[in-house]
Amino acid sequence: xxxxxxxxxxxxxxxxxxxxxxxxxxxxxxxxxxxxxxxxxxxxxxxxxxxxxxxxxxxxxxxxxxxxxxxxxxxxxxxxxxxxxxxxxxxxxxxxxxxxxxxxxxxxxxxxxxxxxxxxxxxxxxxxxxxxxxxxxxxxxxxxxxxxxxxxxxxxxxxxxxxxxxxxxxxxxxxxxxxxxxxxxxxxxxxxxxxxxxxxxxxxxxxxxxxxxxxxxxxxxxxxxxxxxxxxxxxxxxxxxxxxxxxxxxxxxxxxxxxxxxxxxxxxxxxxxxxxxxxxxxxxxxxxxxxxxxxxxxxxxxxxxxxxxxxxxxxxxxxxxxxxxxxxxxxxxxxxxxxxxxxxxxxxxxxxxxxxxxxxxxxxxx
Amino acid sequence: xxxxxxxxxxxxxxxxxxxxxxxxxxxxxxxxxxxxxxxxxxxxxxxxxxxxxxxxxxxxxxxxxxxxxxxxxxxxxxxxxxxxxxxxxxxxxxxxxxxxxxxxxxxxxxxxxxxxxxxxxxxxxxxxxxxxxxxxxxxxxxxxxxxxxxxxxxxxxxxxxxxxxxxxxxxxxxxxxxxxxxxxxxxxxxxxxxxxxxxxxxxxxxxxxxxxxxxxxxxxxxxxxxxxxxxxxxxxxxxxxxxxxxxxxxxxxxxxxxxxxxxxxxxxxxxxxxxxxxxxxxxxxxxxxxxxxxxxxx
Amino acid sequence: xxxxxxxxxxxxxxxxxxxxxxxxxxxxxxxxxxxxxxxxxxxxxxxxxxxxxxxxxxxxxxxxxxxxxxxxxxxxxxxxxxxxxxxxxxxxxxxxxxxxxxxxxxxxxxxxxxxxxxxxxxxxxxxxxxxxxxxxxxxxxxxxxxxxxxxxxxxxxxxxxxxxxxxxxxxxxxxxxxxxxxxxxxxxxxxxxxxxxxxxxxxxxxxxxxxxxxxxxxxxxxxxxxxxxxxxxxxxxxxxxxxxxxxxxxxxxxxxxxxxxxxxxxxxxxxxxxxxxxxxxxxxxxxxxxxxxxxxxxxxxxxxxxxxxxxxxxx
Numbered sequence: 013x014x015x016x017x018x019x020x021x022x023x024x025x026x027x028x029x030x031x032x033x034x035x036x037x038x039x040x041x042x043x044x045x046x047x048x049x050x051x052x053x054x055x056x057x058x059x060x061x062x063x064x065x066x067x068x069x070x071x072x073x074x075x076x077x078x079x080x081x082x083x084x085x086x087x088x089x090x091x092x093x094x095x096x097x098x099x100x101x102x103x104x105x106x107x108x109x110x111x112x113x114x115x116x117x118x119x120x121x122x123x124x125x126x127x128x129x130x131x132x133x134x135x136x137x138x139x140x141x142x143x144x145x146x147x148x149x150x151x152x153x154x155x156x157x158x159x160x161x162x163x164x165x166x167x168x169x170x171x172x173x174x175x176x177x178x179x180x181x182x183x184x185x186x187x188x189x190x191x192x193x194x195x196x197x198x199x200x201x202x203x204x205x206x207x208x209x210x211x212x213x214x215x216x217x218x219x220x221x222x223x224x225x226x227x228x229x230x231x232x233x234x235x236x237x238x239x240x241x242x243x244x245x246x247x248x249x250x251x252x253x254x255x256x257x258x259x260x261x262x263x264x265x266x267x268x269x270x271x272x273x274x275x276x277x278x279x280x281x282x283x284x285x286x287x288x289x290x291x292x293x294x295x296x297x298x299x300x301x302x303x304x305x306x307x308x309x310x311x312x313x314x315x316x317x318x319x320x321x322x323x324x325x326x327x328x329x330x331x332x333x334x335x336x337x338x339x340x341x342x343x344x345x346x347x348x349x350x351x352x353x354x355x356x357x358x359x360x361x362x363x364x365x366x367x368x369x370x371x372x373x374x375x376x377x378x
Numbered sequence: 379x380x381x382x383x384x385x386x387x388x389x390x391x392x393x394x395x396x397x398x399x400x401x402x403x404x405x406x407x408x409x410x411x412x413x414x415x416x417x418x419x420x421x422x423x424x425x426x427x428x429x430x431x432x433x434x435x436x437x438x439x440x441x442x443x444x445x446x447x448x449x450x451x452x453x454x455x456x457x458x459x460x461x462x463x464x465x466x467x468x469x470x471x472x473x474x475x476x477x478x479x480x481x482x483x484x485x486x487x488x489x490x491x492x493x494x495x496x497x498x499x500x501x502x503x504x505x506x507x508x509x510x511x512x513x514x515x516x517x518x519x520x521x522x523x524x525x526x527x528x529x530x531x532x533x534x535x536x537x538x539x540x541x542x543x544x545x546x547x548x549x550x551x552x553x554x555x556x557x558x559x560x561x562x563x564x565x566x567x568x569x570x571x572x573x574x575x576x577x578x579x580x581x582x583x584x585x586x587x588x589x590x591x592x593x594x595x596x597x598x599x600x601x602x603x604x605x606x607x608x609x610x611x612x613x614x615x616x617x618x619x620x621x622x623x624x625x626x627x628x629x630x631x632x633x634x635x636x637x638x639x640x641x642x643x644x645x646x647x648x649x650x651x652x653x654x655x656x657x658x659x660x661x662x663x664x665x666x667x668x669x670x671x672x673x674x675x676x
Numbered sequence: 677x678x679x680x681x682x683x684x685x686x687x688x689x690x691x692x693x694x695x696x697x698x699x700x701x702x703x704x705x706x707x708x709x710x711x712x713x714x715x716x717x718x719x720x721x722x723x724x725x726x727x728x729x730x731x732x733x734x735x736x737x738x739x740x741x742x743x744x745x746x747x748x749x750x751x752x753x754x755x756x757x758x759x760x761x762x763x764x765x766x767x768x769x770x771x772x773x774x775x776x777x778x779x780x781x782x783x784x785x786x787x788x789x790x791x792x793x794x795x796x797x798x799x800x801x802x803x804x805x806x807x808x809x810x811x812x813x814x815x816x817x818x819x820x821x822x823x824x825x826x827x828x829x830x831x832x833x834x835x836x837x838x839x840x841x842x843x844x845x846x847x848x849x850x851x852x853x854x855x856x857x858x859x860x861x862x863x864x865x866x867x868x869x870x871x872x873x874x875x876x877x878x879x880x881x882x883x884x885x886x887x888x889x890x891x892x893x894x895x896x897x898x899x900x901x902x903x904x905x906x907x908x909x910x911x912x913x914x915x916x917x918x919x920x921x922x923x924x925x926x927x928x929x930x931x932x933x934x935x936x937x938x939x940x941x942x943x944x945x946x947x948x949x950x951x952x953x954x955x956x957x958x959x960x961x962x963x964x965x966x967x968x969x970x971x972x973x974x975x976x977x978x979x980x981x982x983x984x985x986x987x988x989x990x991x
Binding site: 071198202208333 | 509514521609655
């Protein structure tokens with residue numbers, strides 16, 4: 013099926029068109045195509061990373077608005093002084109925020125600082141803390157929430173979709189599938205809103221804000237962890253409920269055509285147990301497209317996550333991003349965007365390397 | 379093979395197509411229902427306001443509970459929620475249509491230029507498309523929206539389509555690729571038809587369902603994105619669609635005040651909108667993808 | 677006209693059975709019969725009524741023989757195979773008849789068409805095995821060949837787990853494959869190799885009956901010959917009964933002991949392969965024989981008799 017970042021090149025000649033007969037197989041043949049495949053993936057990964065970061069950089073620079081004047085403004089408000097923005101001061105701030113020189117110069121400096129020092133410059137959110145430190149503080153919350161919910165959605169959705177596809181035509185399976193069709197495209201935050209309304213306002217049993225009880229000091233103790241879990245339930249459930257429906261639907265759509273495949277009839281003729289046929293024959297053949305789709309979907313999941321975090325005032329990257337945008341904190345915005353781009357592309361790169369383990373045909377394909 | 383060859387002749391059977399796919403039918407009906415709700419806004423406004431604009435500030439007492447005069451109650455400024463909802467539906471639909479259309483046009487062009495010509499152009503275009511598909515673009519959209527203050531409906535649609543055209547492009551391109559290698563295109567090529575002629579006479583009619591899928595997908599994505607912006611309070615000012623109403627509900631504390639219609643009704647309508655577009659997508663997919671159709675055996 | 681033909685055919689069917697050692701009146705009680713198909717009908721439900729694919733087929737398969745089933749596509753032979761293997765999918769259904777099967781594990785006989793659930797599952801492969809066409813995607817594309825041996829062997833004979841490392845190479849060698857094939861994936865093998873792998877899997881549990889559905893179709897002629905030879909060897913060495921379905925009369929000439937000819941879902945003629953070739957009773961059979969390419973067909977079918985499965989099997 014389609015490959016992340018390489019969809020367009022699939023018409024090019026494959027690395028090894030058609031597998032040679034096994035008699036001629038040697039360890040050399042075994043290793044070289046994979047090596048070439050990995051190298052190709054890696055180069056594509058670097059190119060995409062560069063491309064995406066560049067697009068993002070110029071996108072943000074093209075927008076109107078001046079962070080320096082925002083800083084000066086906030087200083088004026090903070091200290092009650094009327095600091096005359098002397099040319100000197102403005103220039104110093106411009107340098108500090110990386111806004112001096114032409115756009116190209118800024119771009120080259122941004123890339124250099126990013127690659128060599130992983131430095132995005134100072135943030136406005138908590139000036140003069142560097143943007144990367146602001147991001148670093150928010151990162152664990154997002155990784156925790158998004159990582160767990162993304163994986164959980166996938167596992168639940170694929171398993172349920174396999175069963176729904178397998179039992180197609182029966183009432184339960186059809187109802188499930190149609191519910192999924194109706195709700196799978198619903199935004200996460202709709203569910204979040206409804207859950208908040210029911211569990212927080214009506215029942216008052218679960219907290220609807222923040223990631224933990226503000227009375228507690230963060231630490232590895234039972235009380236704090238319990239509080240984190242309690243606060244995480246509503247955001248997590250809203251993501252998993254909708255997220256898994258999407259996976260359910262796509263898995264079902266993959267399974268149903270597979271049911272007509274010869275190898276499933278053959279497995280049935282072999283007298284294998286239905287559960288074995290479902291797992292080892294049908295589902296096994298869905299892993300490749302679904303794992304690929306997982307990588308491709310990470311960006312969406314991040315998008316949805318931003319909103320859910322914002323709604324729950326969850327102190328992760330999403331809330332930080334929205335706060336940064338409201339403040340025109342360019343360095344933090346760019347930092348979070350870059351990090352998200354990096355994470356998604358890296359995950360896709362790793363998945364591409366793992367895919368041949370899931371589906372041996374890839375070796376022959378590319 | 380025979381089905382693909384006879385595909386261009388299938389236009390005659392559009393109605394029977396609807397009968398064959400209940401999903402497609404229900405999807406279209408849902409969208410038509412929403413359109414009807416949207417178009418009824420002036421009538422509803424007339425009935426409730428009686429000549430006055432029922433969504434003017436302080437037109438009625440604030441936070442009225444649902445009643446005969448105000449089926450969905452009023453909000454904190456004393457505006458009638460039902461009228462706001464009806465107008466919001468229309469705005470949401472318009473946004474979807476504009477963004478979907480622009481995205482589809484860009485998508486079709488990119489898909490054709492790349493998929494048909496192939497080679498280096500295709501590599502660059504699809505590289506670009508796939509980057510935009512994989513990378514989280516929402517930060518870009520939020521930022522853009524935060525800077526774009528006073529914008530028209532059309533500009534909002536345009537802004538959204540910057541990020542949703544890749545969906546259309548991907549769907550259509552993969553189809554161009556499979557069509558390009560099919561027999562009747564080769565036939566057209568060997569009979570020395572021009573490229574453009576091939577595109578318009580042979581490819582486009584066969585692509586229509588996929589163009590429609592591309593449209594529905596990007597319309598859905600655009601509305602989705604816009605509501606996302608609005609829910610966090612960074613929606614474009616002056617566009618009062620369903621997402622904006624949800625934002626109003628959240629920000630004015632309608633949840634705690636028990637004014638549930640302001641937030642439940644837009645969510646229900648948007649869910650119906652998403653479900654409708656998704657049903658159209660899946661319905662078309664099932665009807666036109668023989669692999670799925672033959673097995674689902676409708 | 678067609679009525680007359682059918683009558684002749686019916687006569688020849690009973691002729692075919694009667695000339696064998698089986699007593700037709702015994703209705704399958706005879707030890708010599710492994711599968712007794714009686715009045716089998718299969719229909720496909722369509723929008724405008726049922727489409728009958730198999731019509732009142734009566735056929736007895738003798739233990740140890742290779743019974744060829746001939747007929748062009750659409751004659752119902754593959755539907756019949758799917759029915760016997762219980763792989764018939766909706767909208768197809770059995771509209772009548774029985775198929776009494778007498779495997780070693782159940783000498784009293786079971787009706788293949790009535791048995792369900794775990795009883796059916798246990799009967800599969802250990803007694804009733806299947807050799808599909810190699811060009812179909814019968815092998816799981818994402819599992820190594822050895823896994824596809826192991827899963828079926830472990831399902832039905834878990835005690836043989838320790839034997840697997842020696843059993844699988846032996847089976848592969850038996851069909852003329854290098855044991856290293858076990859580590860391959862299906863897409864790495866050629867069509868002929870896949871067909872052999874399927875053959876090896878089919879015999880891995882020493883079944884009583886193998887239903888082979890077009891095992892040589894879509895292979896090139898030289899590979900076909902080797903596959904047929906291997907099949908003949910297997911049948912001779914293990915004594916397994918084979919129902920061999922093929923549209924190619926040449927294949928039946930080479931391999932089958934008896935051949936049944938199907939037309940429009942009905943068996944129109946059945947008999948010893950030589951008898952059928954020399955004195956076809958039915959016009960349709962004659963045409964099928966004539967359709968064998970002249971050079972190879974004439975040499976194999978009529979003049980040389982069937983050179984592979986030679987006379988000693990018969991007597």
